[in-house]
Amino acid sequence: MAKRCSTYAVLAGFLLVGTAGVSQAAASMDELEKSTAEKAFAAAPKGKPNPAWKGQTFTIATLAAGPRGAISGPLYFWKPYFEKLTGATYRVVEIAFGDMQAKIETDFASGASQYDAVVGGQFMMGDYVANDWIIPVDKYLNDPSYPKMDLDSIAPAYKALDRWGDHWYAFNNDHDGMILYYRRDLFSDKKWQDQFQVKYKYALPNPPKTWQQLLDVASFFNSVEWNGPGKEHQGVSLHLKVGEQGFFDFLSIAAPYVVSAAPGGNPKKVTRYNNVFWFDPTDMKPLVNTAPFVKALETEIALYKAGSSAQLSWALGEAWNAFLGGQAAMCYSFGDVTPLAESAANSVIKGKVAASPTPGSTEVWDFQGKKWVKASGVNLVGNVDGASWSGVISRKAKNPDLVAYFLAWQGTPEINHWNTTWGFTGINPGTKYDFFAPFGTAKVEDYVNAGYDRQDAIDYVNAYQKQDFEYPLQLPYLRIPGTPAYLESLDVHLSEALSGHVSAQEALNRIASDWDEITDRLERDKQVKFYREAIGYTGG
Template identity: 35%
Template sequence: MVAGVPPAFAADPPDAKAPPRPESTTVTVVQPSDVPVPRVLPPCAPGKCLFAGQKVTVIATKSAISIALLEVEEEFEAATGAELDIVRMPGIEHFPTIISDMTNRIGKYDASIAGGWWIGDMVAGGHLLSYDQWYDDPRFPKWSVDDVLPGPRNLLSYGGKKYMVAYDHDGQVMYFRRDLLADARHQAAFRQKYGYALAVPQTWAQFRDAAEYFTGQDLNGDGVPDHGIVLALKPGSQGMFNYMSLSASFVIGPTNARLYWFDPQTMKPLIESPGHVRALEVFVDLVKFGPREMLTWDHGRGWDHFLAGRAAFALTWGDLGALAQQTGSKVKGKTGAAQIPGTHEYYDLVQGKWVKTDAINRVGNTTGASWAGVISKYSKAPEATYFLLSLLAAKEKSQVYAARGSDGIDPGRRFHFLPPEGTGTTEPYLRAGWDAADIRDYLGAFQRTFSDKQQFPYLRIPGAYSYWLALDLHLVEAASGQLSPAAALKAAVVDFEEITIRLGRERQREAYRTSLGF
């Protein structure tokens, strides 16, 4: 994800209509950290430059997520002899521009730093080159797909071929104020009110109680009442991501690993199931414990609220944990993180009934953009393009990207995490100014999220954003009290059907089955 600009949503094919969306999620409470990235390649010798005279043009969103691309330009050109042209444009223009270039087979852009949900459109249209043929070629900078944890690794391939070169790894976790949960006064008051110990919430029922308890209390010492939770619910601005992450454990479980969005035989929407409805009821209930203004906030505004010490909990991406370490943060050294809570019961869409679980039913997620490099089938310099993308994926660079926070690139590879599960160290994070306790909570939360055997099924079919936008707009209607949760999801189903009919049911069915590995 990106501190500064959210994922670049856009319409599916260029002829589809979708409302424009806000561009900025600027964070104002903290200042960016300045951590240098090491060069890993020497300049090539005259006459021995691998791609001398070639030109690589990359399109990327004009936001923090393309900072690393700008940084590597000089090194890439010196190491290869090729010229690099970086085209950065607003997020609402990025996808329409690249998909139009591909659909019309122009080849103006060799590569894109693309969002994970774009792949359905790009692969279904036959517009991407797989990099399988170059992955083990010693001419290119080496990086390992196997280093990527299982959840985000699944997004790099489609239909058995590798298309996305690892860069950013998104997922959502629960952030909490460690100092508040450890406070003896709060512990005593919470136990008196709810009858059990105040601790890191493991279930959504516990999360609800803790959010309610902290609402109205002064959490940062400024004399102003604060909030139990902060969410970003501005229409068209990513609120549906929070719902996806929350709802996963109400629908996905040991007997239903993949069914959430559609029936893979008919493409009938499944999102008005009893599990989805109950999840939205929980979601709407939690909205009461945040500032009313968050119905109009994007994620940057929500992150600011947490960074200023004004919320006890947040559900969001890796950006917030990194931002909490930067100058201006009121919560450095106080920011805990854990895998998102779960349930003891989920609605199994396969069996059509509620299923109880002895253990807490948790579901990992890769909710978000997971920005990564893709190569256009119409590229005039595909090998030089893969060289660039693999250079960005190099371990030495990725370690810095994941720790510094200001580039929007989040961790997801084994060397980002600590032993025994990972192979990394705290050193890159300490160098970027992190608090030691915050590091361990943060990395543990994401390691568990990305390694969970149960993963939320990411939607990678043509028109994914159109479906998500429809869901988002109806979620806002529920959150604001305009519609009941059941009515909001029923309205979303109607929109889903219209989108499927417009794009072609059989085409969508085939893409959906391929994306899920059926």
Template identity: 35%
Template sequence: MATMENKMMRSSVACACLALVVGWMPLASAADGPAATAPPRPESTTVTVVQPSDVPAPRLLPACAPGKCPFPGQKVTVIATRSAISVALLEVKDEYEAATGAQLEIVRLPGVEHYPTIISDMTNRTGKFDASIAGGWWLGDMVAGGHLLSYDTFYDDPRFPKWNIDDVLPGPRNLLSYGGKKYMVAYDHDGQVMYYRRDLLNAPQHQAAFQQKYGYALAVPQTWAQFRDAVEYFNGQDLNGDGAPDHGIVLALQPGSQGMFNYMTLSASFVVGPTNSKLYWFDPQTMEPLIKSPGHLRALELFVELVKFGPREMLTWNHGRGWDHFLAGRAAFALTWGDLGALAQQPGSQVKGKTGAAPVPGTHEYYDIAQRKWVKTEAVNRVGNTTGASWAGVISRYSKAPEATYFLLALLAAKEKSAVYAVRGWDGVDPGRRFHFLPPEGTGSLEPYLRAGWDEADVRDYLGAFQRSFSDKQQFPYLRIPGAYSYWLALDLHLVGAASGQLNPAAALEAAAVDFEEITIRLGRERQREAYRTSLGF
């Protein structure tokens, strides 16, 4: 295992950078073109329990008159991951071409090929691709290399479709800019929340049994200690009435996939707190890894314990397989993205009307890394998160048609389209803007969700959970520096070692810290330090 890890860690950042694909994967043989604009059908490696419903996005722009098109004869080429996250691109192609006079070419590649292809194009300054629907963690490599064009000069220009960056809630809005300049055009807004079976928590027999066993009332967990008890209690019980024992929790822990995201979400409140808003990954002065702090260790110890209350097979599951387990009614809790709440409303779901959601739990004590001491809090210490990719459009500095490119990305960001993308769920686009959420904090309404078939109690919980998480004053510090995925992959592989019992938690974090230091040395300590400080707003 050590040999494999070392080999993977010394490989290029590009090699595995897109093992994470948040969204459904359409059939590998599906054609890219007009015929592919129907809802993608999931394949066996992702969600199979539910099927997508038909909720079309509106057409906003009329065709331009001959001689009056804004970009006649220009060509825009966009690269995106061949998954549900790029379905909206296919939908908007005809509208865009008719409204602008430009030609749109969409190149959809498997996840593991997307990042290597676009970063190679940028590094070589080829300019084959004008834009990418990129992951948020790519910005460190792209901006540090001088490969992106800021859209600051286009944003308020009336020639382009209008969208409002201030509609994006504070957490995900922070990912759209870097070093004070706007680079990512809003599209998908990722973050993780706690999903739970509302019917189970409200059942009198479970409430009585839980009270007797743990000495306090069964309710939506507010702290990780309460979460741990609830997960243990439901593990091994029949949760869907089929006579077979089910599980307290489901996590997707396939090596090289997204286990580190689950850990980031869980560990945040053990490290980040009122006296420490940013120190989690590195010391911003020295780039010394902080990943083995006592707060990180306590979080990993809990993480390893929680794994015992889920199916053993989830150590090899990707996100789709994990979502299937919850959608089939076989788990009481899950920590994951907005996709699961939306998929729970689709035909075939066994948990529609039963799926509650809330911000992830917190702690009453966190480890302040700067002060090197544990700090107790009277209120629950919660930390919002933008864990995930938060897919968004970026413009290559080498684009030969930058204005036509921004026009496309702004059209995808338009309120009327974004509202539909977030409602239907199967397109991989998660909510994050004020018009996605309900008053008084938001400006949206229940109507589009109910029209799309959502259960009212489910959608109220769902929107409330994401609104509170994305608006929390405390936000998990997203890593956006060169080599971000190399650091994450190192962490993930050692987390899997701890979760499987091959490493104890302390040894796993020590090994991760060693790998972090090796990556920093390889990429250049001063370069990494400068990028890290810029990414944190120092």
């Protein structure tokens, strides 16, 4: 999940006022967490750590979320195990999401060399590689001295993010993608089914298949007292705070309006008009202020109004908390939500959490004809939307071999899968050992034994399997040089529209203008080349 803020800090208030039953449940989960971690540690491949590493230290920069927060959490959790294994240790430096680009790039570019490694967003890969700030890690992948990762198990879309050109640069870790979470009990309640049918003249979709359906459902549950008379209730919870990854919501909402299949025998072929999203691949002209993006932003604005007005100030933890605490009927987010619903002390929805892939659209924009066209059924576009936080090694690292050992160990099936099953880690599923047959080797019992409700686990894993393997198209991932700057502009101006200060069109025009300035600053001819290579455009 890729991500984020400290969920446990957000939930601290619930922990302080928990009942005896909650305390007992939390203690039981703590015991389960420890016992399953011990089993994972024992089973994980360990290679042959170098005795010379004993007493050495390195520094990892990552997302500021604390010892029990997403992405930083597992670094703290596994530290004593690593020290036991190698005799070495490491220091974790936490950086707020909005500051990561500036602090990491300043460190790398200046040669200050504070950070030996970064567990950071994959969208920074273009800047890393173009500036020669990180090293390829191919030599470690088949060296028997290093813990063995199962690289073939990584879903193709995520595997591509770990590589640049012919080389591996990142180690297997997190696999972000946005999906829909919703309350199974509400959607199966005849009372709400009947009322929805009367109001919208069609059956309550379980789950919503299109963004328009999701908007109808969110508006409906925002308008009825499904949580009891006088109790807080929201149709949907979204994380929309500037500087806290809210822009990722918008990207996957826009995807089915923007991304269209190529004509002919290969629907995934990238042409000037098909399977493109960010820019025109011929000249880097931004597409973000065109009609399908306007529709997507108007959709997001309407969704925002079907939830709490506080969503504009919500980071991930607050949005998740509204759903976990039983105030929101739905939550659209990364892969952290079901794992937290099963293990977080304040969750009141364990056993009630359904999940489904990101919705689609019944119409898609024709960029060549400049018009809307009806989709054949529903246009479904999967996503690896998010940071997919993964470890890279600085070219100035003082002991890159030791750093590589740690990152490879974290990427082994046993450790990585343990991380995906425990909500505090922020590590999301994306490998065969996370998925069920026919796509993977995991069993439902693997999740049940980690404390999951059986049906919650089935719905959660199936949502990602369907999105990762069965959706016909994918949202292209942007990671060319300058990507953090492009995304920062997107983030700021989207918020201007969501808050009502400007229209959707005006916000997107501002983004397009900024993107042109960024492209020109980085030299348009170079950016065109990077972009074409990144999306696989060869003409046509």
